[in-house]
Amino acid sequence: NRQIMLPYLLLGLSFGYAVALKPTCLSSQFRRPGDYIIGGLFPFGTDTINLTARSEPTLVVCERLFVDGLIWALGMKFAIDQINNSTSLLPGVKLGYDIYDTCFEPLAALQPSLLFLTRNGTTGIGVVCNYTNYQPRVTAVIGPHKSDLCLVTAKLFSFFLIPQVSYGASSEKLSNKELYPSFYRTVPSDKKLVEAVVLLLNKFGWNWIATIGSDDEYGRGAQELFLRNVGNYSICVAYEGLIPTDLTDPKAKIQLKETIELINKTKVNIIALFAFTQPARALLEQSISMGLSKKVWIGTEAWLLSDIASSTSNIQSIGTVLGFIMKASPVPGFQEYVADLFTSVQQDEFCQESRESYHRMASGGLGTACNQCDHISLHDISPILSRSQIQPVHVAVHSVAHALHRALGCTHQGCPKATIRSWQLLHFMNTFTFTVNGQSFRFDESHGTNTGYKLILWDWKNGTFTYLPVGDYEESLYINKSQIHFHTADKKEPTSECFRECKPGQIRQIKGFHLCCYDCRDCPENTFYSSKDSSTCTPCLEHQWSPVRSTRCYDRSERYLFWNEPLTVALLTLTSITLCLTCLTCLTAVLFFKNLETPVVQASGGDRNLLALSALALLCLSSCLYIGKPSDRLCTTQQVVYALCLNACFSTFLAKSLEITLLTEFPRWAPTFLPWVTQRRAWLVVALCLLTECLLCFSYLHLGPDGLRSDYKSLRSEVLLVCDTRSWLAFALMHGYNSCLAIVCFLCTFMVDAPGKKYNVARGITFAFLIYFIIWIFFVAIFATLKTVLRAVTQISTILMLTLGILGTYYIPKCYIILLKPDLNTVNYFQNSIKEETEGDS
Numbered sequence: 001n002r003q004i005m006l007p008y009l010l011l012g013l014s015f016g017y018a019v020a021l022k023p024t025c026l027s028s029q030f031r032r033p034g035d036y037i038i039g040g041l042f043p044f045g046t047d048t049i050n051l052t053a054r055s056e057p058t059l060v061v062c063e064r065l066f067v068d069g070l071i072w073a074l075g076m077k078f079a080i081d082q083i084n085n086s087t088s089l090l091p092g093v094k095l096g097y098d099i100y101d102t103c104f105e106p107l108a109a110l111q112p113s114l115l116f117l118t119r120n121g122t123t124g125i126g127v128v129c130n131y132t133n134y135q136p137r138v139t140a141v142i143g144p145h146k147s148d149l150c151l152v153t154a155k156l157f158s159f160f161l162i163p164q165v166s167y168g169a170s171s172e173k174l175s176n177k178e179l180y181p182s183f184y185r186t187v188p189s190d191k192k193l194v195e196a197v198v199l200l201l202n203k204f205g206w207n208w209i210a211t212i213g214s215d216d217e218y219g220r221g222a223q224e225l226f227l228r229n230v231g232n233y234s235i236c237v238a239y240e241g242l243i244p245t246d247l248t249d250p251k252a253k254i255q256l257k258e259t260i261e262l263i264n265k266t267k268v269n270i271i272a273l274f275a276f277t278q279p280a281r282a283l284l285e286q287s288i289s290m291g292l293s294k295k296v297w298i299g300t301e302a303w304l305l306s307d308i309a310s311s312t313s314n315i316q317s318i319g320t321v322l323g324f325i326m327k328a329s330p331v332p333g334f335q336e337y338v339a340d341l342f343t344s345v346q347q348d349e350f351c352q353e354s355r356e357s358y359h360r361m362a363s364g365g366l367g368t369a370c371n372q373c374d375h376i377s378l379h380d381i382s383p384i385l386s387r388s389q390i391q392p393v394h395v396a397v398h399s400v401a402h403a404l405h406r407a408l409g410c411t412h413q414g415c416p417k418a419t420i421r422s423w424q425l426l427h428f429m430n431t432f433t434f435t436v437n438g439q440s441f442r443f444d445e446s447h448g449t450n451t452g453y454k455l456i457l458w459d460w461k462n463g464t465f466t467y468l469p470v471g472d473y474e475e476s477l478y479i480n481k482s483q484i485h486f487h488t489a490d491k492k493e494p495t496s497e498c499f500r501e502c503k504p505g506q507i508r509q510i511k512g513f514h515l516c517c518y519d520c521r522d523c524p525e526n527t528f529y530s531s532k533d534s535s536t537c538t539p540c541l542e543h544q545w546s547p548v549r550s551t552r553c554y555d556r557s558e559r560y561l562f563w564n565e566p567l568t569v570a571l572l573t574l575t576s577i578t579l580c581l582t583c584l585t586c587l588t589a590v591l592f593f594k595n596l597e598t599p600v601v602q603a604s605g606g607d608r609n610l611l612a613l614s615a616l617a618l619l620c621l622s623s624c625l626y627i628g629k630p631s632d633r634l635c636t637t638q639q640v641v642y643a644l645c646l647n648a649c650f651s652t653f654l655a656k657s658l659e660i661t662l663l664t665e666f667p668r669w670a671p672t673f674l675p676w677v678t679q680r681r682a683w684l685v686v687a688l689c690l691l692t693e694c695l696l697c698f699s700y701l702h703l704g705p706d707g708l709r710s711d712y713k714s715l716r717s718e719v720l721l722v723c724d725t726r727s728w729l730a731f732a733l734m735h736g737y738n739s740c741l742a743i744v745c746f747l748c749t750f751m752v753d754a755p756g757k758k759y760n761v762a763r764g765i766t767f768a769f770l771i772y773f774i775i776w777i778f779f780v781a782i783f784a785t786l787k788t789v790l791r792a793v794t795q796i797s798t799i800l801m802l803t804l805g806i807l808g809t810y811y812i813p814k815c816y817i818i819l820l821k822p823d824l825n826t827v828n829y830f831q832n833s834i835k836e837e838t839e840g841d842s
Contacts, residue, residue: 025351026373028358029341030073034084034096036420037361038400039116040076041109041143041153043069044101044370046278059111062103065372067384068306069145071338072167073099075390076142078337079397089398090405092414098137098361101370102144104276106152109144113153115366116141117160131160132421139422140165140400142393146276147171148217154183161423165399167392171221175446182426184399184447186392187326190218194225196324196453196473197272197298202233203479206270206296208498208517210239210263212283214275218302219243222274236498236517238266243279256286264292269496272298277306284312294319294487296494301325305387310458310465319487321458324473327451328391332437335385342378387467395436395449400425402434450474457484505529505549507537522549525716543710545717559718561627561792568627571796578803579620608652608682613811615648620803623796635706635723640697642799643734644690649806650741651689653765655682657748660762664752689741696737700730714788722791739776742769764810771805 030040045062046069054060080095100112116138119126126134141157144150145168157164158180166174166185174180175189201209211226213219219242227237241259244252260283263271273280280303296319303309304323344350378385403425408415433442441449455471471479485491502508502520507529509521523529527537528550540546540553561568622641625634658677662669675681704727711720725731746769752762779798783791817824 022346023374024342024345025354026342026345026376027370028351028354029077029345030097030099030370031358031361032080032096033357033361034094036093036139036404037096037098037137038076038080038397039112039138039141040073040097040099041102041112041141041145041149042073042076042099043104043145044073044373045069045103060103060105060108062101062105062108065370065376066104067376067381068388069101070370070373070376071381071385071388071390072145072393074338074341075331075334075393076397078331078334078390079394081337082333083397083401088412089401090408090410090415091412093404093408093410095401096361100366102146102149104146104149106149109149109153111366113141113156116162117156132423134160134421135419136160136162136422138162139404139420140425142396142400143167145169146216146218147174147221150174150183151217154180158182161426163400163403163422163425163429165396167396171217172225173217173221175448177445177447180447182423184396184429184443186395186399186441186449188450188453189446189448190222190225192450193300193324193453194222194229196455196477197226197300198229198233198235199473199477200298200322200324200455200479201230201235201270201272203477204493206496207233207235208238208266208268208496209235209270209272210241210266210268211237211272212239212241212243212259212275213273214279215242215245216276218276219274219279222300226272226274238268238498239263243275243283245276245279247278247282252282253286256282257290259283260287260290260292263287264290268295269494270296270298273303274300275303277303277308280306281309281312284309284315284318288312288314288317292318296320296322296486296496299323301389304456304458305389305467307383316460320484322455322470322484324453324455325467326389326392327454327472328389329437329439331390331394334390334394338381338385339378395441398436399429399434399441399443402432403428406432455479503549504551508535510535524548526553528553542712543719547717554717556712556717556719558629558721559715559789560629560721561789563627567793571623571627571793571800574800575620575623575796578800578807579617608655608686609811611686612649612652615645616803616806619645619649619799623799626792626796630708630721630723632705632707635708636701638723638795639700639706639731639734643697643738644693646738646802647689647693647741648686650738650745651686653745653768654689654741655685656761657745657765658685660752660765661748664762693734693737696730696734700727700734703727703730706731720788742772745769746773764813767809768806771809772802775801775805 043066045064046066047063076097076099080097083089084094098116100115102109102112114125115123116136117125118137120135120137128134140163141153142165144153144166147169148171150164150166150169151171151173154164154174161182164183166183166187168187169185170187170190170193172189172191174183174185175191201207209230211223213223223240223242227240230237239262241262243259244255246252273283275283280299284297294317299321300323304321304325309315345354404420405415406428407420407424408418410416429443430447433440435441443449452472452474454469455473455477457468457470459466459468468483470481470483471477481493484493486493488494498517505523505528506520507523508518510518523537523546525548526540526545528540528546530538543556544553545556546553619642622638622645625638625641655677659674659682662674662677677685706723706725709722709724711722714720745765749762749765750770752760752766775798779794783794786794
């Protein structure tokens with residue numbers, strides 16, 4: 001059919017262009033009487049005269065013709081003429097129409113809206129308590145196009161429950177059925193559009209973007225929805241701004257310049273633009289003039305299909321333009337209808353009839369106000385006509401017609417003559433599906449239709465500009481990436497990220513105010529990177545560890561002093577040497593034990609030396625308890641064996657120290673008390689000391705013995721098995737008692753001096769306990785600062801040093817006399833010590 005009509009279209013174009021200088025009667029085509037009148041609100045013009053200078057409530061007029069609005073209005077006229085000629089839809093019923101200009105301005109839209117609300121046949125709005133039987137001038141209203149106009153008019157029409165069907169208002173606010181119960185639209189809401197844009201960004205991995213909207217209801221509403229949705233996809237908005245809609249304001253230029261400068265600072269490569277044609281063009285022109293680097297511009301139908309935007313000078317330098325437009329099928333016969341109409345409006349006879357029909361409808365002096373329509377030709381509108389979206393207008397008119405068809409109860413034979421109130425159509429519009437040109441439509445719960453979107457690309461090939469379809473969106477987004485050639489050198493999609501990809505084991509540390517801007521930080525020791533996009537490192541369990549920048553945890557190995565460690569071997573060697581010395585001394589003492597009258601044996605304590613040396617040998621062997629894997633029982637045994645062995649040795653020294661004190665400091669009391677600390681009675685002192693220590697050990701076992709503790713903090717990758725003191729009171733009593741014995745022995749002997757060249761037994765005891773104090777001071781200082789297996793090494797070293805210290809200062813000198821200096825082993829040399837022993841026996 002189109003191929004057949006092409007010659008006629010060309011003929012019409014040529015004819016229209018030839019006579020374009022002659023005024024036509026196109027402005028008289030937007031009002032016709034009928035059985036039921038449908039009102040229309042369309043933007044014939046744009047750029048209203050300065051409203052700030054308006055001091056009287058005069059008519060608002062526009063300065064410039066808006067061709068798209070004219071074509072939409074012709075689409076409504078075409079749909080009604082088509083219905084009036086139909087035999088299946090409203091047969092026998094003639095629909096009239098009354099179409100007015102809105103100038104994209106709420107003030108201009110209010111006046112015809114009030115006219116639509118006037119009582120039928122009058123120019124006044126009736127004020128009554130109940131409007132159920134009220135008959136307004138129109139049965140329904142088609143339009144307006146913009147959301148901010150609909151937000152004003154929809155409240156008026158919703159009060160009277162007059163069906164209002166918009167062919168372009170997409171604001172999500174209009175989905176509120178409580179506020180706007182009689183508002184419908186044949187386009188998807190901005191919510192669907194924003195979902196599509198966000199999915200597009202996510203599909204290409206763009207998460208660092210700028211978003212700009214026009215400072216009107218559409219721009220603000222769409223941007224608000226967009227900002228609410230991007231967070232669900234980890235997309236960050238580096239900049240958000242609004243374009244002034246009053247571009248004549250001197251401040252508008254400054255604001256546009258600041259917007260481009262701020263976008264440039266963010267270094268984003270993607271800009272989502274929600275704006276109408278004029279603000280969008282102003283922003284694009286400003287970006288071109290300021291030399292903004294090429295970006296990917298994501299647009300919407302509000303400006304993508306406009307010649308005003310695409311014809312901007314040097315527009316190709318802005319980069320790549322992608323965007324979504326509503327899916328809309330072409331309306332069959334519309335272009336031919338427009339071509340015929342433009343031919344007819346140049347004929348005098350046709351114009352005469354049109355003007356008569358126009359004036360038969362009372363309008364209260366309000367005209368269509370499209371005087372510029374009479375000076376436009378088919379040639380002027382043909383580029384826009386070929387791509388203009390007429391289907392939403394066509395469907396809007398048909399939705400009202402189908403509701404009226406059902407409300408009247410029409411059949412194929414005809415429709416009954418009946419009075420139908422506007423509010424009676426709402427039930428049928430809410431519940432029934434209607435068909436237009438073979439395609440089914442139905443208003444959803446929010447009174448909208450969702451036909452889906454097409455993804456288009458502004459494409460320049462061989463200097464020719466086209467809209468190239470590259471995908472679509474209904475329930476899901478489909479993109480044909482092979483058809484998209486970006487502005488980059490390799491024609492691939494550019495990146496737009498604020499962050500670099502973190503390596504395994506690193507987390508994102510947010511910087512600044514943007515969630516997408518972060519530095520990559522290594523997970524520290526004993527934590528790991530657990531999941532993708534995690535912002536925190538997950539701590540390992542107590543029995544596990546991990547190195548820096550790890551993605552998993554590892555089980556800790558147990559750490560204690562192993563038998564095969566070099567340090568252990570060295571300590572065991574030292575233990576063996578110490579033990580050999582102890583045994584040698586012990587054997588020497590046993591050798592001379594048979595002869596108790598030997599001076600050196602009597603001077604060193606007699607047969608009590610065997611107990612002391614045996615205790616030292618056992619103490620030396622107890623160092624092996626600190627090697628290997630500890631346990632609760634082993635930890636307890638270590639302390640008890642150490643305390644008892646040391647006490648057995650110190651108790652023998654206590655008897656000798658008391659003996660020396662009585663002889664040197666208290667000679668008068670010596671005859672009385674000396675028998676209790678010498679010879680066989682001295683064993684009572686030893687037994688009493690051991691018994692006391694045993695009681696303290698029992699208290700230690702009862703109050704809280706040392707137990708095994710797993711130390712997870714001291715070592716990096718191992719668990720340190722250590723013996724932990726549970727009752728410091730019992731521990732202090734058990735070991736403090738031995739320290740008290742050491743202090744008593746030291747105080748009893750450190751001032752004693754032997755006369756002449758006699759042997760000084762007290763000096764050996766003094767040095768033995770002086771070494772004991774020094775070793776313990778160093779032990780406490782070192783042990784408190786160590787947190788590793790060196791603690792066990794320190795304990796072993798202390799035991800060995802203490803054993804060697806006592807042997808070296810007390811027993812080895814006597815062994816030296818017995819073995820190497822027998823000439824000194826005389827009564828005279830040990831006169832002072834032996835004398836008292838003998839006297840004690842007597």
